[in-house]
Amino acid sequence: MAIDELEKKLRPPEVALAPYPAKVITLASGETMVVRECTRADVPALLATVYPLIEVAKDYYDVVATRMYNEILSWYRYRIANEFVIVGAIEGVIAGIVTSRHVDPKLGMSLHTMTIKRGLRVGAQLFAAKMEHHLEYLKEEEVWIVAESPIGFKRWMIEYELEDRSALYPGVRHELGGVPTFALTRKLWDAVKAVKCTGTRPVPPAALKTAEKLIPPEEYIQLPGWKRNG
């Protein structure tokens, strides 16, 4: 596709990021969740998954959904630099999504984690996968993290015992509006990854095939009574 000169000026410079190798996790329910990096071809399914949650105020789904919708769309339309999206899918149905951004060789900027299927620590597994990508494959030294919801704060700041950098504001300022910034350093990651991060690689071809074409969920526990095309 030809890109005109103005568009070239509008697009952010991007570096080629190391790929995130897919893995599969057996959840407590016995269901297997394929965790893989998304491509731009996945974007319609991702947006269709996120969109209904824009109206769910509980647990800050509205804030996370609107921001994540923007992040995925901006990535699709080349308006954000070096973003990556990782998805968790059970039999192809999207169970959770994470977004993040490679800032430079030393720093990662965690954007959002959205759990669609709740009660099985899907969000915790995907957050761990996001950190795994930053620190193991992109080889950054640390990741800056913020939380919009109390659940996010419990899961990341407390469970990972993240370093609180809020006192260093404005020198240390997360991109998401300058809210208090916490950091997962390599040292912290090395201390927790064995108990936080799991998954089997390589993913058996049959399992991987189930996650080839992503499917937006038909229903959401966050939206009682809501049905896609209902």
Added chain:
Amino acid sequence: MAPRIGIVGAGHCRFGNSSDYDLVDVIAYAANEAFVDAGGLALRKEVDQVLVANMAGGLFNRETAVASALVSRMDMEPCPAELVENGPASGASAVKLGYMAIASGMADVVLVAAGEVMRSVTGWEATDIVATMAHKEAEYNMGLTLPGFAGMFTRLYMQKYGLTERDLALVAVKDHDNAAKNIYAHVQIPVTIEAIADGPEASVVNNYVAEPLRMYSTCPITDGSAAVILVNMDSPKARLFKKKPIRIAGIASATDTHCVHNRKDPLVLDAVRLSAEKAYKMAGIGPKDISFAELHDAFVIFELLISEEVGFFERGTSFLAVRNHETDLRGRLPINTSGGLKAKGHPVGATGVSQIFELVRQLRGEAEEGRQVKDPKYGMAVNFGGFGNNVVTTILAKD
């Protein structure tokens, strides 16, 4: 001779996250459900006494005096109301006091409503608040929490009797199977033994909380409420209620040392055994007569230990019964048919009444399809407070 006392109404909310709601409203929800079950909201004017069970509304929600607040919220003035706080045994303690109020002749109809909203604080704060029931100088100030205690307790049992982590997971699998069929349960998700114990990812999916206790050996932090209406079955008021009473055949409590280290053997739960013995004696039955039981499994090790103390199994053998599926829904003695605290959830002050609600549903034959115990006659509930230092055992009978 004490009158016959029975339960004519029972209500329950869906356990889970109610942190957006006021504590008194959460309790009122279950109370209203109990009146609807009993025949209608107008029956609340027949109540002679309200007892509300709540462990720590002052700490979780900054709300106190919730019993009188409930009466006002439900337009039940001038009905007398008192709060019952007895740690996580508050619920069954309130039912016991309701029984005593009727037996004494001071009341013919008692509403016992119970609730707790814990998810208003972080999990760590909730764990800390619950730990305040431990001995202040010897335990709480030393940093001990209930999961920490239960972890040590489990390790001791493992060393003495050969229990394994997989055995704990088997209890969780059973409880989650039951909760998945219970419309009131917090976690209605079945789990598999492969995923939480046998598989290569199990150690992360089912991570340690207090070694050797893992996430699926531990109850979630849950909000919720439950209520029952007690009536003097021999009084004229009993005829006002449409449901046939489920009789309280036995109810008793006992207290053990506050400090666990003062016990001769930490694995022996005297208060459980003594309260059960008194309840059996009052009911005129023994362990073999019990059709099913709700046992206080805040940690799955408690289900095992309590089932031994109340005489269902020989000491050190309960986990073998779990391996043999004897405590499954279709086993010879179903335990925690509701999903137990482990999966139904454990809103601390509400749990005892929630257990009794489950006994009522099962004895009436009103449990969901696939979860109903076949022809039950006697159901037992053991509500366990502190680290076993205050325990209430209740036996209900279908006459």
